[in-house]
Amino acid sequence: MSDAEKQSRMNDTLREVIQTLIDGQEGFQTLGEHLKDDMLRRYFLAESLKRARFRADLENELHRAGFHDVKESGTIAGT
Structure with a gap:
């Protein structure tokens, strides 16, 4: 397999x-925003933020590897 491949x-x-992380991020955020229990709300919003940070790390790696325009919108299954 070549380097390009x-x-x-x-x-x-x-x-x-990244697409899967977007789905998870949005799902956890939506759940967190609709929960009445404050502890559960904080947990789900924190999980959403973890996925956002991991997504940013992966997007940065793609940029470093020379790939640009890496903004994704989630998977079809997540919409």
Whole structure:
């Protein structure tokens, strides 16, 4: 496998993970915003933020690898 093929596979895989993280981030945020229990609300919103940070880390890695325009919108299953 060539270096270009490896980079393309890495790009595809990271974009899939990013899409899944977006779905999780949005799902946890939505749940947190609708919960009445303050402790549960904080937990779900914190989990949403964890996914947002991990997503940002992965997007930065893609940028460093030379891939640009990495903003994703989640998966079809998550919408």
